[in-house]
Amino acid sequence: MKQLTLDLLAHWGEGLVILSPRDVKEEVMLRLSKQIHKKRGEVCFDPQFYLPHSDLKKLKDYSFWPSTYDTMAFWSSGQLDRLVIDILKKNAELDTKYVILPGLLAPRVDVMWLKYQEMIRESAKKHQKQEKMLMTIALGGKAVRDDSQIQAVLDASNKWDVDGFYVVLEHPDSNYIVSDETWMTNAMELCAGLKVRGKIVVFGYSNQQMLSLACANVDYICSGSWMNVRVFPQDKFMESEAEFRNKSIWIYSPDLFSEFKVNTLDAAKKSGLIGAILPKHPHDVEPGKKIYIATQPSLIAEFNIAFFYYLDRLRNQAETLKLATFDTTMSNYLAKLDHASTQVTLLKSSGIKSAPRDISLGQEAVVDALNMLVLRRRGQLKRKW
Secondary structure, three states, rough: OHHHHHHHHHOOOEEEEEOOOOOHHHHHHHHHHHHHHOOOOEEEEEOOOOOOOOHHHHOOOOOOOOOOHHHHHOOOOOOHHHHHHHHHHHHHHHHHOOOOOOOOOEOOHHHHHHHHHHHHHHHHHHEHHHHHOEEEEEOOOHHHHHHHHHHHHHHHHHHOOOEEEEEEEEEEEHHOOOOOOHHEEEHHHHHHHOOOOOOOOEEOOOOOHHHHHHHHHOOOOOOOOOOOHHOHHHHHHOOOOOOOOOOOEEEEEEEHOEEEEEEHHHHHHOOHHHHHHHOOOOOOOOOHHHHOOOOOHHHHOOHHHHHHHHHHHHHHHHHHHHOOOOHHHHHHHHHHHHHHHHHHHHHHHOOOOOOOOOOOHOOOHHHHHHHHHHHHHHHHHHHHH
């Protein structure tokens, strides 16, 4: 992923990279940050303090990570200040664009979690007053589905004196494409509610379904190569997590907001249906498009090509989907989503399938979320666009 990151930055000429202690050793991270800056990129550092009891060696090897974590002692004896100071030092060392403050994953938004959030903010403000700070809001799947808990976060966050928010939401049942209308509606409401206050919103662990957040005016969506950086899996931060990789190569079709296994592209080629998947955008060229136009795509497809193409096209879409006004952004996105879902459904009827990375699985959830966004936030978003 490190070389892929540098290759993408060289191709784009800019970009924001979220550095992950879970995936990059501490002694390597400073060197990587310098390489990113040389490519005219910018960095943020996600401290990944979601599960402070984590036994994951990759995290515990970092100098800022507490050697032990006792809830009462940590929040009452100065240990929090030491953690925050060390993370601020790490941000200065890495020359980050924003300081992402540590935040616990909330299985449920309760009084104690909200208190811890406020304590983190107070500690950071006490020790750093110059840098732009993003408060981490990390919520479990059940918390996202609870309207009252989302409202509690919005109410409390109104008092958090920070520049913005780094939002990390666990998908229901770890599904790649979310079909749960309530989850999607509340994710949209949370992001929009933060944006209408003029805050920076960075949405972590994203895939193509989260392009819909352009309608909530989010500033960034963050994604990566493997599935566990496109969906937030809390097991990723525990030692017991199996280092599993789905070895199938998936190729992104940006026009369809869906991904297809490369063997499925072979079948589409043979049946004369590849044209329905082939990207139409004039800039969809090397390296990904050559897979689509190959006589047998599976013979030339590679993971790095698939990852590069996915992230390049996702970035292009994130940049171009947000238009001059809320209404035009909404109508443009809905038209593209409808086209994508219709085409994917037609392909499925001919045996060309892209599940579980098929956008039609989440179309209803996204449309419901956007309809509710119009009802709740249209006026505010129009004024703040």
